[in-house]
């Protein structure tokens with residue numbers, strides 16, 4: 001079959017999400033007060049091409065990621081740390097034709113959390 005000997009097929013997407021959150025922590029932190037971030041979300045998706053010749057339609061990725069845009073993340077997640085946001089995006093992107101999925105959520109230009117799924 002065409003493409004059988006290709007071992008790495010993947011797509012990459014990134015986009016920015018502006019959102020508010022506060023964290024539920026068992027210690028004193030300024031992060032417990034409601035504040036905002038301009039998150040940069042990066043996505044790497046490895047998998048087989050579907051019948052449309054795509055690993056995933058970029059607009060499907062946007063649908064998953066942009067549902068956080070201009071939202072209070074505490075209405076969507078119990079404790080919206082960067083780690084939990086990355087895991088939630090990862091869950092939303094899972095699909096049977098994929099064999100590796102990586103989501104990186106930058107909270108600011110120096111800090112990110114990453115979640116990876118390999119079925």
Ligand SMILES: [Zn+2]
Pocket residue numbers: 021031035036037
């Ligand atoms: Zn924060």
